[in-house]
Amino acid sequence: MLNPIEQRKWISNYFFGRIGSFIFIKTYVPNLRCFLKKSTSEFLG
Numbered sequence: 007m008l009n010p011i012e013q014r015k016w017i018s019n020y021f022f023g024r025i026g027s028f029i030f031i032k033t034y035v036p037n038l039r040c041f042l043k044k045s046t047s048e049f050l051g
Contacts (some may be wrong), residue, residue, distance in 0.1 A: 024045065
């Protein structure tokens, strides 16, 4: 079993990782959609 300090570090890393990926998705996905719309409209004419 991990000692309390290691455990706390692991938990905070886990939560920060989850929050970071969530923020990344929330900011990145709409930009990607917008980019895809632009590129497809240019591609189609």
